[in-house]
Amino acid sequence: MTYSSDSVAPWWRDAVCYQIYVRSFADGNGDGIGDLAGITSRLDYLESLNVDALWLTPFYRSPQADHGYDVSDYRDVDPLFGTLADFDEMLAGAHERGLKVIVDLVPNHTAAAHPWFEEAVAAGPGSPERGRYIFRDGRGPDGSLPPNNWQSVFGGPAWSQVPDGQWYLHLFDASQPDLNWDDAEVGDEFESILRFWLDRGVDGFRVDVAHGLFKASGLPDVEGIGPGGETLDATMSQWDRPYWDQPGVHDVYRRWRKVLDSYPGDRMMIGEAWVGSAESMARYVRPDEMHQVFNFHWLSTPFSAPALRRVIDESYAAVAPVGATPTWVLSNHDVVRTVTHYGGGDLGLSRAKASMLTMLALPGSAYVYQGEELGLPQVDVAPEDRQDPTWLRGGGVGRDGCRVPLPWSGSEPPFGFSPGAPGEVRTWLPQPAWFRDYTVDHETGDPYSTLAFLRYAVARRRSLVGELSQTITMLERGDDVVAFRRDGVDGAPGLVCVVNCGTTDHAVDDLGEPVVLSAALSEHGGQLLPNSAAWFLA
Numbered sequence: 001m002t003y004s005s006d007s008v009a010p011w012w013r014d015a016v017c018y019q020i021y022v023r024s025f026a027d028g029n030g031d032g033i034g035d036l037a038g039i040t041s042r043l044d045y046l047e048s049l050n051v052d053a054l055w056l057t058p059f060y061r062s063p064q065a066d067h068g069y070d071v072s073d074y075r076d077v078d079p080l081f082g083t084l085a086d087f088d089e090m091l092a093g094a095h096e097r098g099l100k101v102i103v104d105l106v107p108n109h110t111a112a113a114h115p116w117f118e119e120a121v122a123a124g125p126g127s128p129e130r131g132r133y134i135f136r137d138g139r140g141p142d143g144s145l146p147p148n149n150w151q152s153v154f155g156g157p158a159w160s161q162v163p164d165g166q167w168y169l170h171l172f173d174a175s176q177p178d179l180n181w182d183d184a185e186v187g188d189e190f191e192s193i194l195r196f197w198l199d200r201g202v203d204g205f206r207v208d209v210a211h212g213l214f215k216a217s218g219l220p221d222v223e224g225i226g227p228g229g230e231t232l233d234a235t236m237s238q239w240d241r242p243y244w245d246q247p248g249v250h251d252v253y254r255r256w257r258k259v260l261d262s263y264p265g266d267r268m269m270i271g272e273a274w275v276g277s278a279e280s281m282a283r284y285v286r287p288d289e290m291h292q293v294f295n296f297h298w299l300s301t302p303f304s305a306p307a308l309r310r311v312i313d314e315s316y317a318a319v320a321p322v323g324a325t326p327t328w329v330l331s332n333h334d335v336v337r338t339v340t341h342y343g344g345g346d347l348g349l350s351r352a353k354a355s356m357l358t359m360l361a362l363p364g365s366a367y368v369y370q371g372e373e374l375g376l377p378q379v380d381v382a383p384e385d386r387q388d389p390t391w392l393r394g395g396g397v398g399r400d401g402c403r404v405p406l407p408w409s410g411s412e413p414p415f416g417f418s419p420g421a422p423g424e425v426r427t428w429l430p431q432p433a434w435f436r437d438y439t440v441d442h443e444t445g446d447p448y449s450t451l452a453f454l455r456y457a458v459a460r461r462r463s464l465v466g467e468l469s470q471t472i473t474m475l476e477r478g479d480d481v482v483a484f485r486r487d488g489v490d491g492a493p494g495l496v497c498v499v500n501c502g503t504t505d506h507a508v509d510d511l512g513e514p515v516v517l518s519a520a521l522s523e524h525g526g527q528l529l530p531n532s533a534a535w536f537l538a
């Protein structure tokens with residue numbers, strides 16, 4: 001697919017979107033927890049990153065058992081984060097700076113504190129109120145065993161019992177009961193929620209657990225799982241489960257697409273759809289469904305030339321039949337930070353910057369998680385400080401290490417995250433002392449910092465993207481090198497991206513002068529160093 005520089009493309013197709021984990025971005029009121037006022041106070045910084053859009057994690061009313069992904073009121077702001085007026089002020093300020101705003105939508109489950117679930121527990125078995133959720137009688141002579149062997153993503157059984165003996169399903173924490181999307185009232189409610197936020201002016205939605213709304217008829221046991229949740233068949237895919245990627249989800253997104261299309265301004269939705277293949281992912285972006293889904297196959301790819309070439313080829317092959325473009329994402333609030341994923345230290349940082357530059361060169365939109373622009377590695381949060389329900393339920397170390405509040409300034413905690421002098425405020429997750437070397441202020445003064453690199457790379461991308469084709473041509477430059485070209489349109493020069501995944505320098509003098517580098521060329525011969533990437537105009 002190609003388009004000319006004067007054609008009109010929807011804003012989201014080539015956007016660079018910055019993810020804000022609200023609790024950990026900036027604290028406006030001094031309680032150690034990020035909030036909407038904190039975001040508003042940092043809008044100039046966000047504008048300076050040259051990104052096109054912001055994605056905010058949930059800020060709705062919530063008991064915060066899963067830090068906002070357990071929603072008790074989808075139409076209001078939790079007092080922890082501010083008020084609806086604070087949201088409106090933040091949204092207006094973002095729009096004044098040309099920044100779009102995408103908000104998180106959580107349709108798979110509510111909080112146990114949601115009025116619907118409280119009504120369901122009180123109403124009893126067989127009631128319409130219970131029909132909004134997935135309640136079942138237990139197994140065994142006295143119903144004391146869960147209805148099936150499903151396990152929670154966060155660890156332990158996916159069922160909890162209520163006082164009258166019935167069990168309810170929660171694929172995540174017990175405080176997050178799954179909704180029954182076969183109930184018409186659930187679908188009507190979420191259409192109303194969509195319209196509430198669209199009417200306030202939001203530009204799009206990130207759909208949480210987009211692959212999980214429907215469950216297979218009869219709620220069959222998962223094959224290869226023992227009665228205690230142990231894995232009996234190590235070859236079985238984690239995505240081959242009767243509660244993931246069921247056909248009914250697509251009807252929901254067709255309905256939502258009609259709602260979005262009825263509003264002006266190219267409103268969009270992007271799905272968090274963890275599925276087993278690129279082909280399954282592509283079903284979510286058919287022309288009458290979602291606009292985008294996260295390309296998690298890119299996120300999980302190791303830093304090797306064969307692996308990167310494979311995921312690029314597979315991503316394009318999957319979306320081409322439905323006329324969509326891929327998305328590219330290296331990290332988010334649920335996974336280990338990119339620097340650490342790629343080996344940590346200088347090696348991990350070099351690979352993270354090279355992967356970022358590669359991602360920004362590819363057609364489609366790119367998603368950047370807060371802190372990536374600073375080169376933050378994963379934090380080793382002490383067990384006594386961890387708050388992730390994954391850790392609390394025995395499902396593993398959890399995700400706290402990528403969620404530690406950002407360092408903005410100073411040499412001691414809270415590093416400008418909260419107002420006040422050092423030591424006056426304890427952030428909700430403790431910041432390590434070594435954050436002093438990663439603050440925004442520290443990196444702003446360094447022209448060779450990760451922050452300076454990302455600002456420049458995103459600015460160059462923005463200046464070039466309208467003059468580049470949406471197609472790429474892979475180039476042969478050796479087994480350990482990934483290279484591709486995007487042709488220019490209307491006589492504009494094309495873009496060549498080269499990534500050196502090997503262990504020796506790679507000659508690039510045939511491509512002319514680089515326009516963006518993730519690391520300086522070698523001192524002798526001007527070659528591309530291992531674990532680095534470069535752009536050339538050609």
